[in-house]
Amino acid sequence: MARIFTLLVLLFTVSQLSAQTLTGSFEYDGLLRDYRLYVPGAYDGSQPWPLVFNLHGYTSNAAQQELYSQMNVVADTGHFLVCYPNGVLESWNVSLPGGSQADDVGFINALIDTLSAHYAIDPERVFTCGMSNGGYMSYKLACELTDRFAAIASVTGSMVPTEAAFCNPSHPIPVLEIHGTADPVVPYLGLAFSLSIPDLLDLWIGKNGCVGDPLVIPIPDINLLDASTADLIQYNDCEEGTEVWHYKVYNGGHTWPGAPIGIGITNQDFNASSAIWEFFLRHSPAGPSATNDADREIAEVTAFPNPFSETLNIRLPDEERTISVFNSLGQLMWRGSRSGDFVLNTVQWPAGIYWLQMTGYSKASSLVKE
Secondary structure, X not given: OOOEEEOOOOXXXXXXOOOEEXXXXXXXXXXXXXXXXXEOOOOOOOXXXXXXXXXXXXXXXXXXXXXXXXXXXXXXXXXXXXXXXXXXXXXXXXXXXXXXXOOHHHHHHHHHHHHHHHOOEEEEEEEEEEXXXXXXXXXXXXXXXXXXXXXXXXXXXOOOHHHHHOOOOXXXXXXXXXXXXXXXXXXXXXXXXXXXXXXXXXXXXXXXXOOOOOEEEEEOOOOOOOOOEEEEEEEOXXXXXXXEEEEEEEOOOOXXXXXXXXXXXXXXXXXXXXXXXXXXXXXXXXXXXXXXXXXXXXXXXXXXXXXXXXXXXXXXXXXXXXXXXXXXXXXXXXXXXXXXXXXEEOOOOOOEEEEEEEOOXXXXXXXXXX
């Protein structure tokens, strides 16, 4: 299939580039397909960066998903590019009734190539996530385009049973599902055209060869006015280092946790965009652009207890390391260079999710303050 590239605002010199959302389009399979690309100000093209696709829901669009998810704020801190593609007729082809019939798998595959031709993108650190229909599409990409993604995430999405039946990923792939138990659009317990979330998790637990009982981490109820609480359920013992994680939002609606726009019961105890990036960081393979030694060294950094309260003990190698602690919004809470064991005073930190990262490296560890 011939592809005619019509890059609208993509060719910038490094000196001209600042934080901005650019737009582009190209013809694929007889259709003009378009997208938005957020480029943080820190990007200069000197090193390959991760790329995250963030797919909109049914009847929504790329601009609305960019505004609603607020992932650009996390990208500024996390140093990754975010692409918001548009589906045809405001939908993605995942076999849902009334959905698109376009070749969206082929389009996303071509879009990876398009962006990689114009930006320094690490092919080993390409990820996809999405809201509702966009979550369904992320699962479809995990099934049919496994080799192009390091991990996927879904917020309020699921899979159509027929799609699930024919899902054949080429290898295990890390999966994160964020879902409310009171979701009225994609019900937690399923519909005729939508797997229940327990069945969805079982599907991916099986495909990833996970064993053992999950680790259940209660998310601190830091917002008493959001009418919801959440648990993080982790299946960590899976093949090839993969994981299956699930943020179960009790009484949560068809919403993106942490979103500033209220369209239903929206949990504010954690931020979905930050949680997704935290999960993706855990599954950033060391490709040709990655610092392999540094990625191995992060395993030498431990923090305890977890969950923690007034103090956090950090254990580092004997050689000095620079580490950072970020909150769930990607805001820096502490940064310093240390070696050996030391203690952080966290009395003033609010309850919630934090992540510990060795500065400049891809891996991160999640922490919970009670």
